[in-house]
Amino acid sequence: MATQLEPAVPREGTGRKKLLAAALDLFAERGVSGTSLQMIADALGVTKAAVYYHYKTKDDIVLAVVSPAIEELAAIAGEAERKRSRTAQVETVLVGIVDLIVRNRSLYAVLQGDLTAIHILREHGAFPELSNRILALIVGPDPDPGTIVAASILLSGLHEAGFGPRVAGIGDEELRGHMLDCARRLLRHRRPSAATA
Numbered sequence: 001m002a003t004q005l006e007p008a009v010p011r012e013g014t015g016r017k018k019l020l021a022a023a024l025d026l027f028a029e030r031g032v033s034g035t036s037l038q039m040i041a042d043a044l045g046v047t048k049a050a051v052y053y054h055y056k057t058k059d060d061i062v063l064a065v066v067s068p069a070i071e072e073l074a075a076i077a078g079e080a081e082r083k084r085s086r087t088a089q090v091e092t093v094l095v096g097i098v099d100l101i102v103r104n105r106s107l108y109a110v111l112q113g114d115l116t117a118i119h120i121l122r123e124h125g126a127f128p129e130l131s132n133r134i135l136a137l138i139v140g141p142d143p144d145p146g147t148i149v150a151a152s153i154l155l156s157g158l159h160e161a162g163f164g165p166r167v168a169g170i171g172d173e174e175l176r177g178h179m180l181d182c183a184r185r186l187l188r189h190r191r192p193s194a195a196t197a
Contacts, residue, residue, distance in 0.1 A: 016054050016064075018044060023061050028106050032062055032116040062120045069107060070127060072100055077133045086140050090187060093137050097155075098179045101162035102172050109163035138187070154186050 022043040026035040037058060041048045055061045076096030080089045101108050111117050121127040138151040161167055161179050170178070 015050075019051065019054055020061070020065050024065050024106065024110065027062075027065070027110045027114065027117070032058070032110070032114045032120070037061075059120050059124055062117055063124060066107065066111065066117075066121065069100060069104055070130065073097070073134070074126070074130055076100070077130060077137065080137045081133075089137050093134060094180060094183045094187075097134070097158060098176055098183065101158060102176045102179070105163050108159055111159075150186055154183055157186075158183060 019040065023035070023040050026039055026043060030039070035058070037051050038048050040061070041051045044050070055064065073096075076093060079096070080092035083089045083092055111121070135148075135151055135155070138154070139147050143151075158179060161175070161182075167175060
């Protein structure tokens, strides 16, 4: 059973929003493990006690930074699960994930490239169960090993393509188009072999 994210979800307030924005900037610059609560306080010009007032641990801050994206990903999975056809399910997942990544490029840079952030998500968040739901929607029932590998490459590749230095200069709309095109081609090439297996 996945742990819920409620304790880390920020309550409304300018102070929390500024704190999370400063934390994300520092995470992107220094990594999660290289960022201390004191650094976040210094970036905001407040005491460490003021940071503790909002969040008790750095894990809580990481979860609060990522929770809106996790919630959106859960909504994408839910929408896809309500579709009747496999094609519609896969398309809903692809478009949803690509749009989420393109809109949150700096966040995905932190998540994909930081082992501490990945560990926090795996240990404390609803992310593992959600990842399994997304993978199941892409591969469908009773997938062959090749389909599972293709889907794994696809998901890893989408995350990398959203923030890697090679794509930093590509505008959002163009990047979105290329990501969707590549994702669809990869899955389309897998479908015939999966059907004949």
